[in-house]
Amino acid sequence: MSKSMLAINRSWGKVMASRPELREQHELIGSIQPALHYPQNWTYATSHSMFKAYTHPLHDVGGQPDVPVYYEEKEEEDWELRTYVLCETLGWKGAWNAEERRRRADVDIGYTQYLGIPYYGRWLLAAARMLVDNKHIKVYELQQKIDEVRARYVKQQ
Amino acid sequence: MSSSSKNTPVCRFKVGDRVRIKDQSWLFYSRVQLYARGVEGTIARLNYTDLVAEDETFNVEGEIEQHYIVQFRQQDLWPEYAFPNDTLQSEYPDRWLEPLNNSQA
Amino acid sequence: MTTATGGHDHGHIHPPAPQVEEISDYSVLEIALRELAIEHGLFTAEEHLHFTEWAEKIGPASGSRLVAKAWLDPEFKKLCLTDANAASKAVGVDWLDPTGAGTPSDYTHFVVLEDTPTLHHVIVCTLCSCYPRPMLGNSPYWYRSTNYRRRLVRWPRPVLSEFGLIVPPEVEVRVEDSNQKCRFMVMPMRPEGTDGWTEDQLAEIVTRDCMIGVASPKPGRTADKHPIHKARHPVGHEPKPMGVAE
Numbered sequence: 001m002s003k004s005m006l007a008i009n010r011s012w013g014k015v016m017a018s019r020p021e022l023r024e025q026h027e028l029i030g031s032i033q034p035a036l037h038y039p040q041n042w043t044y045a046t047s048h049s050m051f052k053a054y055t056h057p058l059h060d061v062g063g064q065p066d067v068p069v070y071y072e073e074k075e076e077e078d079w080e081l082r083t084y085v086l087c088e089t090l091g092w093k094g095a096w097n098a099e100e101r102r103r104r105a106d107v108d109i110g111y112t113q114y115l116g117i118p119y120y121g122r123w124l125l126a127a128a129r130m131l132v133d134n135k136h137i138k139v140y141e142l143q144q145k146i147d148e149v150r151a152r153y154v155k156q157q
Numbered sequence: 158m159s160s161s162s163k164n165t166p167v168c169r170f171k172v173g174d175r176v177r178i179k180d181q182s183w184l185f186y187s188r189v190q191l192y193a194r195g196v197e198g199t200i201a202r203l204n205y206t207d208l209v210a211e212d213e214t215f216n217v218e219g220e221i222e223q224h225y226i227v228q229f230r231q232q233d234l235w236p237e238y239a240f241p242n243d244t245l246q247s248e249y250p251d252r253w254l255e256p257l258n259n260s261q262a
Numbered sequence: 263m264t265t266a267t268g269g270h271d272h273g274h275i276h277p278p279a280p281q282v283e284e285i286s287d288y289s290v291l292e293i294a295l296r297e298l299a300i301e302h303g304l305f306t307a308e309e310h311l312h313f314t315e316w317a318e319k320i321g322p323a324s325g326s327r328l329v330a331k332a333w334l335d336p337e338f339k340k341l342c343l344t345d346a347n348a349a350s351k352a353v354g355v356d357w358l359d360p361t362g363a364g365t366p367s368d369y370t371h372f373v374v375l376e377d378t379p380t381l382h383h384v385i386v387c388t389l390c391s392c393y394p395r396p397m398l399g400n401s402p403y404w405y406r407s408t409n410y411r412r413r414l415v416r417w418p419r420p421v422l423s424e425f426g427l428i429v430p431p432e433v434e435v436r437v438e439d440s441n442q443k444c445r446f447m448v449m450p451m452r453p454e455g456t457d458g459w460t461e462d463q464l465a466e467i468v469t470r471d472c473m474i475g476v477a478s479p480k481p482g483r484t485a486d487k488h489p490i491h492k493a494r495h496p497v498g499h500e501p502k503p504m505g506v507a508e
Contacts, residue, residue, distance in 0.1 A: 091366025
């Protein structure tokens, strides 16, 4: 092989993306798609179809189109295991039943949070909301506690 | 999960019965899938009697009902489905099922 | 060390500011809720620990063993299909654990789905992610995804092929959408090439994916191969608050 061909092969090796990078690039480029925007700000009326769509229980997704994706395992975060135990222990001791958890975390939460908040994040928000709604804790008490806990981790200046 | 309701559990169907999934308002909560509404199926199994999810989720003392597995042909669920042997099963409480008119079966 | 301008003498070097790793908003909220729940008497720390211990010990090994036993013993297989809760006890799973009345999310209505030469089962929960935790441990993340839940009921064969499983057209693919209180597990067919195998050898090829129905057991196939997204702070590696020794 000539020297110039060797040089081309070496530079080609550098230019060609590695497989994980290629996958990332494909998915990023593929996600740039035009979307139909219906601006929504204090609507006057909705069609029957739109009413049904807006009030559809979010969790009922079976049959909706979606694309093949790379199914990966996700290693569990420490807070995720604790969230699962928190929610189940609350259920065990009678604060709520699992069906209420599902309604709160999978339906009441609204579409934006349903798709945007991590799975166990929704469990957690559902538990928080239940504790407040069912008058176990006051919302101000919860807010204060959150700030107090966060302060334990704030970097000292 | 327990209920103080003392009703005799509603149980209108047996294995093999042909049923249709009702298509009722689903405002606020339902565990009956959009894809199954109005679709005909066959009772495949009787499971357990319990509160219905729509009641349990709001902590109301509702009635205890028989829950069934209903089997559907995939080609009855999805217009484009290509494989005639394939099926889908899911679970419904008694109140969401109606018997098929035998003359139309 | 005195400075030239006469500034105060420290006599020591300040230690560097502690490196605190970023803690997630969810971790903060979990801690807040758990502490408030205990303060308000909603549960005790001991009860929380009791459930944690159960959560940490469940996993797919019980399911693998259940299938292996069923393959070797026709009477046990019959029990799995007629009274799955009772059969579970043979592999150390009591569906009433750890509360005495079952878990809040998994209930006590376990059903084993038997594959045959003309029937292949695959399981999904389109509405949330219902899964037989006492028998299989916690669900894989992809099982909970909207993507899997949207697609499996309507395009089961393409989704299975993405997992590397092609089912012949004459074999019935049956999707079980577990949308209520039953909890399902697939009992796959025993593959060729396993004559004379021990229960241990058989259990080794019944992986979690085989019991969901997205894979088939084969001699030599002892793991479900998926890429792994690592956690930022995996279980046991959460950063400690300020002032708490590592």
